Amino acid sequence: xxxxxxxxxxxxxxxxxxxxxxxxxxxxxxxxxxxxxxxxxxxxxxxxxxxxxxxxxxxxxxxxxxxxxxxxxxxxxxxxxxxxxxxxxxxxxxxxxxxxxxxxxxxxxxxxxxxxxxxxxxxxxxxxxxxxxxxxxxxxxxxxxxxxxxxxxxxxxxxxxxxxxxxxxxxxxxxxxxxxxxxxxxxxxxxxxxxxxxxxxxxxxxxxxxxxxxxxxxxxxxxxxxxxxxxxxxxxxxxxxxxxxxxxxxxxxxxxxxxxxxxxxxxxxxxxxxxxxxxxxxxxxxxxxxxxxxxxxxxxxxxxxxxxxxxxxxxxxxxxxxxxxxxxxxxxxxxxxxxxxxxxxxxxxxxxxxxxxxxxxxxxxxxxxxxxxxxxxxxxxxxxxxxxxxxxxxxxxxxxxxxxxxxxxxxxxxxxxxxxxxxxxxxxxxxxxxxxxxxxxxxxxxxxxxxxxxxxxxxxxxxxxxxxxxxxxxxxxxxxxxxxxxxxxxxxxxxxxxxxxxxxxxxxxxx
Amino acid sequence: xxxxxxxxxxxxxxxxxxxxxxxxxxxxxxxxxxxxxxxxxxxxxxxxxxxxxxxxxxxxxxxxxxxxxxxxxxxxxxxxxxxxxxxxxxxxxxxxxxxxxxxxxxxxxxxxxxxxxxxxxxxxxxxxxxxxxxxxxxxxxxx
Numbered sequence: 278x279x280x281x282x283x284x285x286x287x288x289x290x291x292x293x294x295x296x297x298x299x300x301x302x303x304x305x306x307x308x309x310x311x312x313x314x315x316x317x318x319x320x321x322x323x324x325x326x327x328x329x330x331x332x333x334x335x336x337x338x339x340x341x342x343x344x345x346x347x348x349x350x351x352x353x354x355x356x357x358x359x360x361x362x363x364x365x366x367x368x369x370x371x372x373x374x375x376x377x378x379x380x381x382x383x384x385x386x387x388x389x390x391x392x393x394x395x396x397x398x399x400x401x402x403x404x405x406x407x408x409x410x411x412x413x414x415x416x417x418x419x420x421x422x423x424x425x426x427x428x429x430x431x432x433x434x435x436x437x438x439x440x441x442x443x444x445x446x447x448x449x450x451x452x453x454x455x456x457x458x459x460x461x462x463x464x465x466x467x468x469x470x471x472x473x474x475x476x477x478x479x480x481x482x483x484x485x486x487x488x489x490x491x492x493x494x495x496x497x498x499x500x501x502x503x504x505x506x507x508x509x510x511x512x513x514x515x516x517x518x519x520x521x522x523x524x525x526x527x528x529x530x531x532x533x534x535x536x537x538x539x540x541x542x543x544x545x546x547x548x549x550x551x552x553x554x555x556x557x558x559x560x561x562x563x564x565x566x567x568x569x570x571x572x573x574x575x576x577x578x579x580x581x582x583x584x585x586x587x588x589x590x591x592x593x594x595x596x597x598x599x600x601x602x603x604x605x606x607x608x609x610x611x612x613x614x615x616x617x618x619x620x621x622x623x624x625x626x627x628x629x630x631x632x633x634x635x636x637x638x639x640x641x642x643x644x645x646x647x648x649x650x651x652x653x654x655x656x657x658x659x660x661x662x663x664x665x666x667x668x669x670x671x672x673x674x675x676x677x678x679x680x681x682x683x684x685x686x687x688x689x690x691x692x693x694x695x696x697x698x699x700x701x702x703x704x705x706x707x708x709x710x711x712x713x714x715x716x717x718x719x720x721x722x723x724x725x726x727x728x729x730x731x732x733x734x735x736x737x738x739x740x741x742x743x744x745x746x747x748x749x750x751x752x753x754x755x756x757x758x759x760x761x762x763x764x765x766x767x768x769x770x771x772x773x774x775x776x777x778x779x780x781x782x783x784x785x786x787x788x
Numbered sequence: 789x790x791x792x793x794x795x796x797x798x799x800x801x802x803x804x805x806x807x808x809x810x811x812x813x814x815x816x817x818x819x820x821x822x823x824x825x826x827x828x829x830x831x832x833x834x835x836x837x838x839x840x841x842x843x844x845x846x847x848x849x850x851x852x853x854x855x856x857x858x859x860x861x862x863x864x865x866x867x868x869x870x871x872x873x874x875x876x877x878x879x880x881x882x883x884x885x886x887x888x889x890x891x892x893x894x895x896x897x898x899x900x901x902x903x904x905x906x907x908x909x910x911x912x913x914x915x916x917x918x919x920x921x922x923x924x925x926x927x928x929x930x931x
Contacts, residue, residue: 331922446840450798453834457805460830464823467815471823472808495867498890502863503852505895670894670901674887675908681870681883682912686922694871702864709849710794728826732819740820 287637299342307349314363318350319608320493326616327683336620341642351592355392368552368588371560375580390522392585393654398534399586403593414601418626423734428754430727433604436548436761447712455720478692485721491700494680499705530582541587545594548606555591556584608715791845798838806831878927883909
């Protein structure tokens with residue numbers, strides 16, 4: 278009941294005109310960002326953080342705006358999947374399998390409506406999951422000392438590398454590159470400069486927003502330059518047709534949505550998995566359970582409902598570890614963590630105790646945003662379809678320029694802009710080499726905390742290494758970390774079928 | 789092959805990083821762990837994972853042709869130039885030029901690229917500066 282009371286307080290925070298307006302803008306922008314090929318939840322949110330930050334929005338409204346964008350992008354990704362057979366973002370990839378065949382069979386409207394409904398159900402129940410699970414996790418997290426926190430960070434990197442990427446060595450390399458970048462600048466504990474080569478600009482370290490916008494947004498521009506794939510708009514857009522699904526179809530797909538919501542939520546809560554895996558697992562299971570007549574892949578509505586419920590539910594689930602522990606499980610939640618840090622809020626158990634208005638206001642905003650999204654996505658879907666007509670050759674320059682504006686707005690420093698370009702090129706090269714970018718971001722974000730907790734643990738125990746494994750909680754976390762990293766090496770071949778491999782190959786949107 | 793080169797590069801980076809870590813000057817206050825230990829751990833993991841990449845490379849990625857690489861190099865140069873000239877010539881002029889260039893290279897005809905560039909620059913200026921009040925670089929002409 279405690280939880281429900283907090284939630285009610287949250288609604289009191291979220292239900293102001295300003296916040297409702299921001300949620301509406303966020304949902305609208307998010308749907309567009311998700312729908313546009315090449316822009317997904319993580320790079321979309323990444324571009325908007327510096328802007329929300331420089332506009333001087335207080336923490337709660339800024340959070341509401343950006344998480345609405347996050348949820349909106351999850352909704353929007355399906356539009357181009359269904360109509361163009363191009364996933365608007367990576368989680369929407371599985372939706373192309375049945376969504377596009379449906380569109381080709383003249384049922385684009387039904388596919389959009391079913392997937393919109395599935396998105397709503399997934400996100401709605403996942404937000405309830407967040408409401409009840411996050412406070413439980415907070416209770417556990419309150420028992421954590423520095424040693425446990427250090428183990429938790431290792432766990433986050435290990436599972437991210439083990440589950441979400443194909444080459445563990447490359448994931449480990451990416452993580453330490455991120456951690457290495459985080460060590461640049463003056464050491465917080467002793468005040469000595471590290472790795473700054475006498476360059477004054479580096480004394481403050483490298484701003485994680487610069488790294489994120491460079492790696493996620495600018496590298497996308499380079500990918501487009503490389504392929505000059507401005508074809509997004511030249512494809513003919515399929516006629517949408519009726520946008521109200523027949524009741525029979527809804528009834529048929531409901532069980533699929535229910536199952537996928539559960540799978541997606543679990544995938545989202547697990548560190549390192551995220552929405553792409555959520556939609557992937559949901560689709561695969563649904564196919565195994567209900568594909569008796571071999572209709573999957575040929576335009577079965579359940580094949581549209583399952584991945585969409587799965588990825589939206591995973592998006593909600595991924596917020597659980599991010600808010601309760603401060604450890605994001607996916608690319609987009611890493612970006613959301615960056616936003617919290619930029620607003621000087623450290624997520625974790627203390628956030629629930631010290632700033633309950635932020636947490637519960639945010640959760641309430643998610644519910645509100647979800648209903649707005651459903652309302653927006655069913656009748657207005659043809660409006661978003663029109664957005665798809667913007668050719669990349671006009672869109673991408675605008676994306677690049679808005680990235681520059683955002684970063685310049687934070688610091689007013691041209692040095693940061695140059696560093697961002699360097700990160701952009703680096704992101705492109707690493708994508709080509711199939712090195713995952715999310716561990717880098719996670720490293721940059723968590724490096725400072727990770728080192729601080731390690732050194733705090735060592736200070737408490739006077740430099741005794743064995744104290745890192747001193748409690749059952751810590752041992753449990755270490756075990757889970759090792760299993761999470763090593764097990765996929767052994768069973769990976771069976772666990773991760775080919776299609777997901779190919780999908781992530783070009784490293785499109787990192788969530 | 790690319791992976792092997794990348795692995796060797798990663799290894800050299802690790803060596804350089806660890807060497808730089810040894811150069812960190814210690815201050816008179818310090819915790820038992822010190823500012824060097826964590827970088828040493830990072831460097832070690834970097835060296836190990838690079839070695840594994842050298843020994844077990846993935847399949848070769850599809851590198852673009854030289855012309856495309858040149859394209860990316862040019863775009864990078866334009867973006868760096870954008871950053872350097874931003875304060876001197878102001879936001880609108882620089883953005884119009886850079887956005888036009890990118891739009892042109894992404895496949896617009898020169899004329900529509902220039903129109904797009906100017907529209908993007910003015911649009912961002914109006915929305916972010918005039919409406920939302922974000923401070924943008926001010927050039928010799930006041931914008």
